[in-house]
Amino acid sequence: MTDRTPQPARSRRLFSRTSWPEARFLADVLRTETVGGGLLLLGAVVALAWANSPWGDAYTALTRWVPWPGGSALHLDLTLATWAADGxxxxxxxxxxxxxxxxxxxxxxxxxRRAALPVVAALGGMAAPALIYVGVTLAAGGEGLRGWAIPTATDIAFALAVLAVIGSHLPQGLRAFLLTLAVVDDLFAITIIAVFYTDDFSLLPLLGALVPITVFGLLVQRRRTWWWALIPLAVTAWALVHASGVHATVAGVLLGFTVPVLRAAKGDRHGLAEHLEHRWRPVSAGFAVPVFAFFAAGVSLRDADLGAVVTDPIVIGIVAGLVLGKAIGVFGSAFLLARFTRAQLDEDITWSDLLGVALLAGIGFTVSLLIGELAFGAGSPADDNVKAAVLSGSVISALLATTVLLRRNAAYRRIAEAERVDTDRDGIPDVYQRPDA
Structure with missing residues (x-):
C-alpha cells in the first residue's frame, strides 16, 4: 500500500541545504575563518605564555605603550592595546x-522563513547568558552588573576553527546555520556596544562622521574603488566616531553597510560587497583579530589569588553564561521554533548535532573581551578576571562541543562523500541539482 502520510515541504525543514552558489561562498568563508581562528588561538597562547613568564612586565609595558602621546586633542593618545581594540x-x-x-x-x-531560525537562535543565545550572568551577580550583591553583555557574544573565527578540526564533514546546512548565527550575533553585539557602552557622548563629531561615510557610500555605489580615496575617508569616519564617544568599531559596520551587494552587470562575477569581503577578510582574520587577541588575552596569574578569582561572581557569571547560557539559549530557541511551527530537522541532521553547534556558540572570545574592557576598563582588576573567565568559558565550551560532535564525525563523512558525487561532471554536485534542492 502506498504511504500517503503527508511529508513536510522542503521549506519546512530546519537547516536545509542552501543553493550551490551560497555553498561555494560558505566554503570560502570557512577556509579563511578557520585559518584566522588558528592564528587567533596562537596569538592568545603567546600572550598568556608571555604574560605569565619571567618577562611578563615587558608584555605589560608593550600593551600600555602610547605610540603617539601628543594626540590627546584628537583623542588618539591611545595605548597599543587600545589601538588593537578600537583600530x-x-x-x-x-x-x-x-x-x-x-x-x-x-x-x-x-x-x-530561512532567517527566522538563526535570528531566533541568536536572540535566545544572547538572552539566556545575560539572564544567567545577571542572576549570579544579583545573588552575590549586584556588583559587576555592568558586564551583563560579556557572555552574549560568539566568536565566529574561533568557533569555526574548532569546528574545522572536530567536524570536517559537518552537513553544509548546519555549517551555514553556525555562520549565519554568528553574523546575526555580531549585529546584536554591535547594537549593544553602541547603546549600552557609550560614555561621554558628543553629537557633533558623530554628525561629522556622516560626511565621510556618505562620500564613501557614493563612491562605492558608483563602483569607484580608488584606495587612495576610500581609505582616507574610512580613517576620517573612524576618527570622528571615536571622538564622539561611540565605540569606533561602529564606523566599520556603517561603512560596510554602504557597499552594494548585487552585481552591476550580468558579466560581473561578484558583487562589490563580496569582492571587498574577499579582499579584506584575510586582513581581518589573518592579522587584525589575532593581533587584538595577542593584546587582549594576556592576563597574568603570577600574583593572582586563584581562590578569589574562581569565586568571583563576575567570573562565575561569565563562565556559566558562555557554557550553559549559550547552549540553552541556542538549542532551546531552535527546539521551541520547531515545536511551534511543526518544522522538522533536515534529513541529514539530528538534535545532537544542534547541541554540539549550540555549545560551540559558547566560544565568545573576541567580542566578549572587547565588551569586558568597555564594561570595567582595560587593565582593571575586574578586567583581568573577565579575561580569565572568557578564556575558561570558551575552552570549556570548545571541549564539550568536541565531545558531542566527534561522535557524529563518521556519519558526517558518509554524508559528505555522497554530496560530492557529480555524475554529469558539470562541476556542480548532483545533490544541488535535484528538484527539491
Missing amino acids: LLAVFFFVVGLELKREFVAGELRDP
Whole structure:
C-alpha cells in the first residue's frame, strides 16, 4: 500500500541545504575563518605564555605603550592595546558589515522563513547568558552588573576553527546555520556596544562622521574603488566616531553597510560587497583579530589569588553564561521554533548535532573581551578576571562541543562523500541539482 502520510515541504525543514552558489561562498568563508581562528588561538597562547613568564612586565609595558602621546586633542593618545581594540577591530567589523548586508540582500537572511531560525537562535543565545550572568551577580550583591553583555557574544573565527578540526564533514546546512548565527550575533553585539557602552557622548563629531561615510557610500555605489580615496575617508569616519564617544568599531559596520551587494552587470562575477569581503577578510582574520587577541588575552596569574578569582561572581557569571547560557539559549530557541511551527530537522541532521553547534556558540572570545574592557576598563582588576573567565568559558565550551560532535564525525563523512558525487561532471554536485534542492 502506498504511504500517503503527508511529508513536510522542503521549506519546512530546519537547516536545509542552501543553493550551490551560497555553498561555494560558505566554503570560502570557512577556509579563511578557520585559518584566522588558528592564528587567533596562537596569538592568545603567546600572550598568556608571555604574560605569565619571567618577562611578563615587558608584555605589560608593550600593551600600555602610547605610540603617539601628543594626540590627546584628537583623542588618539591611545595605548597599543587600545589601538588593537578600537583600530584593528574596525577592520573586523567592516567585514562584519559587508557580511551582514550580503546576508540580508542575497544570503540566508533575505528569506524570512530561512532567517527566522538563526535570528531566533541568536536572540535566545544572547538572552539566556545575560539572564544567567545577571542572576549570579544579583545573588552575590549586584556588583559587576555592568558586564551583563560579556557572555552574549560568539566568536565566529574561533568557533569555526574548532569546528574545522572536530567536524570536517559537518552537513553544509548546519555549517551555514553556525555562520549565519554568528553574523546575526555580531549585529546584536554591535547594537549593544553602541547603546549600552557609550560614555561621554558628543553629537557633533558623530554628525561629522556622516560626511565621510556618505562620500564613501557614493563612491562605492558608483563602483569607484580608488584606495587612495576610500581609505582616507574610512580613517576620517573612524576618527570622528571615536571622538564622539561611540565605540569606533561602529564606523566599520556603517561603512560596510554602504557597499552594494548585487552585481552591476550580468558579466560581473561578484558583487562589490563580496569582492571587498574577499579582499579584506584575510586582513581581518589573518592579522587584525589575532593581533587584538595577542593584546587582549594576556592576563597574568603570577600574583593572582586563584581562590578569589574562581569565586568571583563576575567570573562565575561569565563562565556559566558562555557554557550553559549559550547552549540553552541556542538549542532551546531552535527546539521551541520547531515545536511551534511543526518544522522538522533536515534529513541529514539530528538534535545532537544542534547541541554540539549550540555549545560551540559558547566560544565568545573576541567580542566578549572587547565588551569586558568597555564594561570595567582595560587593565582593571575586574578586567583581568573577565579575561580569565572568557578564556575558561570558551575552552570549556570548545571541549564539550568536541565531545558531542566527534561522535557524529563518521556519519558526517558518509554524508559528505555522497554530496560530492557529480555524475554529469558539470562541476556542480548532483545533490544541488535535484528538484527539491
